[in-house]
Every structure is written in structure tokens, then in C-alpha cells.
Amino acid sequence: MDYKIVYKLVFCLILVCSVLQSGTTQNRNTSGPPSFVPDSLQSKQGSTLPDTLKLKYFLLSDITTYFDFKDSTLDDFFHQYDPAKRRDIDYLNLGNAGSAARNMRFESNPYIGFNSGFNQYDLYNYTLEDFRFFENNVPLTNVFFSPVGGQQNFVIRSDFTRDFSDNTSLSLNYRRIRQRGFYANQLTKTTNFGASIRFKGFNDRYTGFVTMVSNVNEEGQNGGILIDTLFSNPLYANRENIPITIEDGQTRHQQKTYSLINYYQLNKPVQSDIQLLLRYDFTLDRRYYKFTDDEVDTEQDATFYRQFITEDRGIRMYDRVNKIRNAFFAYASDGKRLNIRGGIVYDRYSINETGIGSSFDNFFIDFKGDVPFSKSLSIASEAKLGLLDAGGDFLARGSLNIDLGKWIELNGGAGFFRYTPNLIQRSLVINGEQFWNNAFSKPIGSDFFGSFSIPILKLRGKINQSLITNAIFYDMDGNPSQADDIFSATSLSLANEFRYHKFGMENYILFQIFNDNIYNLPTFHSKHNVHIQGYLFSRALFARLGAEVRLTPTYEGVAFNPVVGGFYQSSENLEFYPMTDIYMTGKIDKFRFFLRFENVVNLFEDNVQFQVVNYPQFDFKFRFGISWLLFN
Secondary structure, X not given: XXXXXXXXXXXXXXXXXXXXXXXXXXXXXXXXXXXXXXOOOOOOOOOOOOOOOOXXXXXXXXXXEEEEOOOOOOOOOOOOOOOOOOOOOOEEEOOOXXXXXXXXXXXXXXXXXXXXXXXXXXXXXXXXXXXXXXXXXXXXXXXXXXEEOOOOEEEEEEEEEEEOOOOEEEEEEEEXXXXXXXXXXXXXXXXXXXXXXXXXXXXXXXXXXXEEEEEEEEEEEOOOEOOOOOOOOHHHOOHHHOOEOOOOEXXXXXXXXXXXXXXXXXXXXXXXXXXXXXXXXXXXXXXXXXXXXXXXXXXXXXXXXXXXXXXXOOXXXXXXXEEEEEEEEEEEEOOOOOEEEEEEEEEEEEEEEOOEEEEEEEEEEEEXXXXXXXXXXXXXXXXXXXXXXXXXXXXXXXXXXXXXXXXXXXXXXXXXXXXXXXXXXXXXXXXXXXXXXXXXXXXXXXXXXXXXXXXXXXXXXXXXXXXXXXXXXXXXXXXXXXXXXXXXXXXXXXXXXXEEOOEEEEEEEEEEEEOOOOOOOOOEEEEEEEEEEEEEOOOOEEEEEEEEEXXXXXXXXXXXXXXXXXXXXXXXXXXXXXXXXXXXXXXXXXXXXXXXXXXXXXXXXXXXXXXXXXXXXXXXXXXXXXXXXXXX
């Protein structure tokens, strides 16, 4: 990279910092520590927030543990609208928000029994387990909206909650990503909706939830661009003019889940006592996975799809999976550190692969226990054992936690697992014909992990080593393959925050080592967020102005196969590119906003970043977003 570009970026950052610094000079005599970021739910003079506001939430998987709803505008990720980047370590995607994505960090992600294998949109979707049910004493609506490049590209999020006088409560979660993109056939549409109604018995012992969760993911599949040398040509300033590989590929994943969750408290509800509960779940889950391309008669179609073109009428892959779940659990919890759960789960899967039917009976025993021994010492354990069609699957995990307050917190442990290969690895049906039917051995492996946090230094880290026998991956041809040798992956991630007066910085670093990088993951990645913050306009506006830089050295990347929704091996290098965004966030009472200039490096050079082979990230763009917390 040309050093002149680096100098220009540094100059822009200094200029931006100077503007904010000059605007906040008159407010140097502020109350509280200079690095303090007020939460927008905190009452202050002139605020219109309710004086007795109570705003917490719990997850449907455990109603005894409450979490504070944090509404701080100037957190580290408010300015990020894309779920792939609203985290310490990014996910990699196809260049558009809502597109197929995968974790940059290797994780074993073991499960019991059945998995479809179509997980490229899991990042965006709601699940019953992570559905947030808000507990509050006033009606609440929290809305977010962010457009870019006109009305065809936007992200919307909204949460609503309300308690009623007849011991019922309503909680709604909604998210919509619609990104037409800037290249041909790149449209993504993700719609997530969750609604839950809570019923409480008059004796306060029974609590029931009727819940519906809907996830719809749609994406135009263009196979990436054909030529990567046209970016500096004025004729292709409109990126839709750049030739793409395929023009008619379309993916749609749809899931509808309906659930009745019942809790019954055995002992008299007393907040300070250990709560003993029984829980029964009944769930209906209907989902399908579809990919179609009706025109596959060109030479570039043949080059891209290769063996997946089985006839000249196009490609059609359609899998439908229906699940019925019955689950029973017993709990002991103090709502804080003690949480013990044991139960049995039976899932009945009915599978239809374009006329080829099958079933899977997934029965397993489930245990989870978090037990404190003292104020600073606790253990956590998890165990699952599969039976019936899941016979031989297991997960056992345990860890020890030492918490010495502001000085240090240490956690370490190990996990062991064995699981059934997912559906798409075992079976692929194209146009009604079995394309592959693999009898893979079950992967078996171990995870050894540790983490630390030093609050006084605002430093935390995590280390993990995974060893997997019979690891499954997609090879250079896009076919599932099983590794001959034991696969080993070791990762270390670090996160650090630094504050000095109005200046702040967050750093996130990932190191990874593989004995054989069969998943073509980067071995190093870092993200750096540098900013200054303070009050403006007679303390009416609290603002942050900063720059975020994401760095990944050159490495062998992956290609993407839309037929099976999988990332597969490639021999092409993804070149180093210092993706840099400059942003401003602000907060006025309950109203929050951000302004961001994305990929400012593109102003100085014509290169484009790739996170997946042939799928370019966006050029320089201006984007804004607003969020508003409404009561009553």
C-alpha cells in the first residue's frame, strides 16, 4: 500500500479529532470522570424519562435470570448497522449486509443429532433460545433505521413490550434488512419477527409463553464478479455494469416456529430464595431451504456450477424440514449464580428432499449446572447424550471460574463431543435426483479453552484449542470431504479498551494456528476503534467522533457454493486491504444517531476489498442511522 495513502488517512483522522476537540473546549468542567459515558436511560436534569423506570429482560430458556437493558448510545458497536460487524471479531460475508456469512474465528459448534447444514444466515436469525422478553413497568418501543444509497438499501430494527392488567405481557422483536446492493443480482432481504405473550397464574407459580418466531432469508446469487480489473474504469463507476458470473441464481430460506413454554414454580416465590421450577415445551418448527437457477446454458454457468449442472433445465435444490419437539426440564436457580437444569428432549424430524423422504428421531438427555462454591469460585458444566437416531452423539463440557473482582477473572475448562454429520453433507438432491449420498463417520473431538479478564486494565482474552477426528469440510470442487488426519485449530483473541480524558480506543485482535487450514480461515485479524467524545451545544448533545480500521493480512480465501450454501476451499489469495470507516455518533436524551463514511480508503485508491473470492465489498459510501427509545 502507498505510504501517501496512510498519510492522508492520518491527516483526515487528525482533522476530524480537532473539530470535535474545538467544539468541546467550553465544556471541560464537567461533572464525573472525563471518560464517563452516561447511559441514555439514566435520569438527569431535563430528561423526560420516567423517574421509576424498570427495564430488564430475560431469555425464554431461563426466566429466573434477568439482564439489564443497556441503551448507551456511545458503545463500541452502535455505529455498526451490519450484524456481521457488531461484535469483537467480524463475520465474513459476500459483500452485502444480509448476505451469506461465516465466522472468521474457528469454532467447533458441536450439536446433538440433527442439523440441516444450511447455516449461512444463522447470524441474522432469531431463535427461541435467545428471544428477549422485556420486563418493564411502562410500555416501551425501541426503533432503529439506517438507509444507504437511496430507498433500496436499509436496515430496520424494532422492539416493543407492554404489560397488561390481567397478568399478561406482550413482547415483539422485529428486524428487516433490505439491501439491493450495488452489483447486479445482489439483493438481500432478511425479515425476522418474534412475538411472545406471557400469561401469569394468580398464585404467581405458573408462567406460560405462547411464542411465534419467523425468519425469512432471501438473496440473489450472482456468483461474484467475472473481471476484477474494471474498478478504475469510468465506464464501470456504476458497479451494476461490471459483469457477474451468474444472473438468475436465487436463494430463499424460510422458518416458522410456534411454541408453548410452561413454567411452574414448586416452592413459594421469594426473591432471595432458591427457586425450584418445572418446565414443559411443545414446539412446531417448519422450514425449507431453496436454491434455483433456471438458466444454466452459458459457458460461464458451466465453469461456475461444474458438476452441479445435471441437466439443461436449470438447477433446483429444495429441502423441507418439519420438527415437533417435546421437552421436559427441572430447574433450581437463585436467579444469580446458581442455576441447575436437567431434562429430556425428543425431536421428531420429517425431511423431504424434493420427493425423497426420510425422518430423524432425535432424543437426548440434557443437563446444565452453574454452581458457586464461594464468592470468587464457581464451576459450570454441561452434558448431553443422544439416543435413538442420535445414538452415539454426546457433549460434555466443564469449566472452573475464579473471580477476584476488579483485579482478575479466570476461566478454564475442557469439552468433548461427537455429532452426526449434517443433512447437506450426507445427502444432496438436485432436480429430484440424488446427487450424493455420503456415509461419513461421525466427527469426534475436544475443546480446551481458557479466558481471562482484568477489569482494572480493561483487558480480556480467550484461548481455545480444538482437536477433531473426521472433520468435514468442502474441498476445491465444492464437495463435502472428510479429513484423513486429526484437525487442530488454536486461537487466541484479545480485547482492550483505553481511555484518557476525551480520548478512547478499543482494540480487538485474533490469532489462529492450524495444522492444516482446511477451512481457509485467516490466521490474523485486528480491529481498532479510535475516537474522542464529549458534550456539544451547551451539553445538549453527547457525541463521539472516531475511526474504525479492520486489518487482515493476505491469505488464501474461500469461494462460495450457493447450491449447498457452503464456503469451500480456494487457491486464490485475498489481498490485504485496510478497511477504514470514519463515523460520528450522538445522543440527545432518548434520541440517538450515527453518521458514517464507509471505506474511505476507496477515495485514495481504486482497489476493492474481498472477504470471499470474487465477491467485492462496497466502495466508499455515506450512511446514517437513527434510534429512538419511546415510552407510553
